[in-house]
Amino acid sequence: MSAGSIVARRNTLARALLYAVLAVFAILYLMPLYVMLVTSFKPLEEIHQGNMLALPEEWTFAPWREAWGSACIGLECSGVHGYFFNSIRIVVPAVLISGLLGAFNGYVLTKWRFRGHKVVFGLILFSCFIPFQIVLLPMARVLGILHIANSTTGLVLVHIVYGIGFTTLFFRNFYESFPDELVRAAKLDGAGFFTIFFRILLPASIPIIVVTIIWQFTNVWNDFLFGVSFTSGDSAPITVALNNLVNSSTGVKAYNVNMAAAMVAAVPTLIVYILAGKYFLRGLMSGSVKG
Amino acid sequence: MSTPPSSRGIGERLQHWLPRLVLSPSFVLVLFFVYGFILWSTWISFSNSGMLPDYTWAGTRQWSRLWSSWTWGIALHNIWVFGLLYIVSCTVLGLLLAILLDQRIRAEGTLRTIYLYPMALSFIVTGTAWQWFLNPGLGLERTMHSLGWESFSFNWLIDANMAIYTVVIAAVWQATGFIMAMFLAGLRGIDGEMIKAAQIDGAPTWKIYGRIIIPQLRPVFLSAIVVLAHLAIKSFDLIVAMTGGGPGNATAVPATFMYSYAFSRNEMGIASASAVFMLAVIAALIIPYLYSELREPRS
Numbered sequence: 123m124s125a126g127s128i129v130a131r132r133n134t135l136a137r138a139l140l141y142a143v144l145a146v147f148a149i150l151y152l153m154p155l156y157v158m159l160v161t162s163f164k165p166l167e168e169i170h171q172g173n174m175l176a177l178p179e180e181w182t183f184a185p186w187r188e189a190w191g192s193a194c195i196g197l198e199c200s201g202v203h204g205y206f207f208n209s210i211r212i213v214v215p216a217v218l219i220s221g222l223l224g225a226f227n228g229y230v231l232t233k234w235r236f237r238g239h240k241v242v243f244g245l246i247l248f249s250c251f252i253p254f255q256i257v258l259l260p261m262a263r264v265l266g267i268l269h270i271a272n273s274t275t276g277l278v279l280v281h282i283v284y285g286i287g288f289t290t291l292f293f294r295n296f297y298e299s300f301p302d303e304l305v306r307a308a309k310l311d312g313a314g315f316f317t318i319f320f321r322i323l324l325p326a327s328i329p330i331i332v333v334t335i336i337w338q339f340t341n342v343w344n345d346f347l348f349g350v351s352f353t354s355g356d357s358a359p360i361t362v363a364l365n366n367l368v369n370s371s372t373g374v375k376a377y378n379v380n381m382a383a384a385m386v387a388a389v390p391t392l393i394v395y396i397l398a399g400k401y402f403l404r405g406l407m408s409g410s411v412k413g
Numbered sequence: 414m415s416t417p418p419s420s421r422g423i424g425e426r427l428q429h430w431l432p433r434l435v436l437s438p439s440f441v442l443v444l445f446f447v448y449g450f451i452l453w454s455t456w457i458s459f460s461n462s463g464m465l466p467d468y469t470w471a472g473t474r475q476w477s478r479l480w481s482s483w484t485w486g487i488a489l490h491n492i493w494v495f496g497l498l499y500i501v502s503c504t505v506l507g508l509l510l511a512i513l514l515d516q517r518i519r520a521e522g523t524l525r526t527i528y529l530y531p532m533a534l535s536f537i538v539t540g541t542a543w544q545w546f547l548n549p550g551l552g553l554e555r556t557m558h559s560l561g562w563e564s565f566s567f568n569w570l571i572d573a574n575m576a577i578y579t580v581v582i583a584a585v586w587q588a589t590g591f592i593m594a595m596f597l598a599g600l601r602g603i604d605g606e607m608i609k610a611a612q613i614d615g616a617p618t619w620k621i622y623g624r625i626i627i628p629q630l631r632p633v634f635l636s637a638i639v640v641l642a643h644l645a646i647k648s649f650d651l652i653v654a655m656t657g658g659g660p661g662n663a664t665a666v667p668a669t670f671m672y673s674y675a676f677s678r679n680e681m682g683i684a685s686a687s688a689v690f691m692l693a694v695i696a697a698l699i700i701p702y703l704y705s706e707l708r709e710p711r712s
Contacts, residue, residue, distance in 0.1 A: 137516075144513055148527045154542040154586065155530075161545065172559040174545075174552055223439045234432035242440060244707065249447040251699045253647050255671040255688040259457065259681055260450040263466070283446040286439050315431045344535035346650040347668075351676065361537040365654055368541050377545055384541040388534050395533035399526055402533065403594055 162186060162381040169377050185378035189386060193379050195366050196355065202383050204356065205363035209343055211274045212359055216281035217338040223282070224289020224334060225327070229319050231290070232297040233305050243294060250287035257284075258351050265352055273357050277349065281342045288341075289334050292405070296330040297323065329401070336398055337405035340391050360387045451692065458686035464679040475682035484662050485687065488670040491577050495666065496645040498578070502585045504637055507592030508630075512622065514593070515600045525597075529590035536587070540654025543583035544570065573663035576656050580664060584651055588644065592637050599633035600626070639702050646695055667691050 157174050162185050164178040191201040231243050261280060262271065270276035300323060308318045349359040358366075364387045368380045395402050461471040479485055510528060514521055531539065546552050549568035557565035569575035603626060611621050649668035656664040658673070667687055675684035 140513060140516060140518070144510075144518065144524055147510060148524055151527050151531065151586070151590070154539075154546055157546055158542045169551060172551065172555040174556050226435050227439050230432040230436045236433060240707065242436070244703065245448070246439065246443050247703060247707075248699070249443050251643060251695060251703075252447060252451070253668070253688065253691040253695055255649075255668055255675075256454050256692045257446065257450040258671070258688070259675055259685060260453045261446070264446075283442050286443060290439065314428060315435070340533060344537075346535065346537050346653070347672075350653075351672070361535050361650075364535075364541065365537050368544070368654070369657060377551070380541060381545065384538045388538045391533045391535070392530065395530055396526075399529070403529065406532065406591055407595065407598065 158381045158384060161378055162189075162385055164378050166374075166376060166378055185376070185382040186385075188376070189367075189379045189382035193367055193376070193383065195363050195370075198356070202360060202363050202367065202386055205358055205360045206386060208274050208357060209360040212277045212281065213339055213342045216278045216285060216342050217335055219278075220282045220285035220289050220338055221331070221334050223286055224291075225293045225324070225331075226319070227286070227290040228293025228295075228297045229323060231294045232300070233302070233318070233323075234315065243290070246287055246290050248287075249284065250291065254284065254347055258347075262352060272353050272355070274353075274359075276352055277357075277359065280348050280352065281338075281345070284348075285338050285341070288337060292330055292334045292337070293327070296327065300326065329404075332398065332401045333405045336394055336401050339394060340402070340405075343391055454685045455689050457681055458689050460682060462681040462685070464681070466681060471682070475686045479683050479686045479690070482683070484665055485667075485670055487662050488665045488667045491664060492646065492648075492666045495577055495581055495584075495648065496642060498581045499584050499588075499645050500638055500641045502581070503588050503592045503641055504634065506585065506589045507637065508596050508627075510589065510593040511596035511600055514597060525590075525594070528593055531587040532591045534587070536648075536650035537654045539583055539587050540651050543579065543586070544655050547579050547582075570656065571660055573660045576660060576664045580648075580652055580655055583655060584645075584648065587651075588641065592641070595633055595637055595640075596630065599630045603629050635702070639698060642698055643695060646691060 160177055161169060161174060163181050163183070165180060165182050165184070168179060189201055190203050192199055193201045195202070195205075227246065231239050265271040265276045265279075268276075268279075270279065304322055305318055308322055313321070344361065345359065346361040346365065349362040350365070353359070353362065364383050367383050456468070457466060458475050459470060459472065461467045461469050461474070514524060518524065547567065547570045548554075549571055554565060554567045557567075569579045607625055608621055611625055616624075647668060648666060649672065652658060652664055652666055652669055658665045658669045667690070671684050671687045671691070674680045674687065
């Protein structure tokens, strides 16, 4: 009996330790977000006093107002709101069109296979993994030729093209496990290509549609490389504006405004993550674990 | 499907070609914007191109200029240091967190959400936050001073020898939760019978993990390393946001090198050569991995 209780006691101790370690990690992970938030609500004098961990003595929304509406980015002093809307203008069409193309591709590559379908899929899939540096220079030229350089339209095209790989991967893996019998029965009944897609597969695809939208939304919203390479000034997305705001060397650094602007850039993807974390994780995993 | 084409009506023939027709726009886009561009960049890397493309063959001139560049040497050294530390730290921490979370923890869902949220953030946001957090004048250092630890000093961000490690810290913070989630999924998929048998034999917990559980996670290790290596080579945003490649060139990596030669120095030839090199490294890593993943027979 005594042996059992010793083990039990050791276990309680071990479990307390376990929870302590997990809690310490949780604090470490939350710290940067916490510091960002409290800094964004402090007046600048309070920041210069030190202790970034302290809560604001005097809460102020002024940094947020300034970040949104009047902070200077380059020569323009109207905050990040215009760039925020640029990002929305880029994200919405890019996500919808690349998602739709991916859904069709996944459908064809699983239910209407033709000779060479594996090679086609392999070629599309590899495009997910290329370092985008390899396409920057030719893309800059093509956008120039198409007269959509330095525009949100240009970035929409870029994000569609380089989003197809992932959206095709998602839908293809999802439809791979969709029962062939249903499709075959519908074909025997004389249902055509589109009828089968819209009537049978699409209604069953809600989970993968959510995964795809979240994945593409996060990727396109968080993109910086394409934004900084192909746009400048007014047509830049929020990430580029944030970087220009934070890393411009002129004047006194308004850390509180910088943090508020960073929060503005972070909030949309954070909301998506909090509301649909499960689907977010599924997108991450299927992008890495199984081809 | 097996009817010869001649006996089919036009509608049937359309049905036959329709799937390929639907796939073709995407395929054409990928062929042009991915493979066409790769060929174009490769050609440029063997040409005389400077500010404008010049398609005359110049042999390996740009490549030898690349390899004799001092900054490129720094960039390669940095990506090696960064990549190694990033991959090892994320894998070790991710596995540790996954094992700890796999002990029937009460608040597992909440903790998982906390560990994973940085993955939803843009690297620019992460970089901005950590740049502020590690700011030698006002950030962590000052905070420690004001809490009474006067001798505390942490100025890695502006120290040319240490700045790359601050990027490692931020990058690890961002990706560990994701690697943890991969390992957690792997742990949940392990067959419990062998573990139970070992427990009955009285094997200590650490031995069960070391001998039975971790060896079974081999495929997860492989995926994690491939994903992390791929993220590391592409790292650009975080470095731009945190250090801008500085101080000086101290935190230059191939991605920032390529960008500065392409868009600030107008040296298309060298920029393309560096991009082709990056692609070659990633391809050597990804193609065998994709091949092994796709080749497996499906049930």
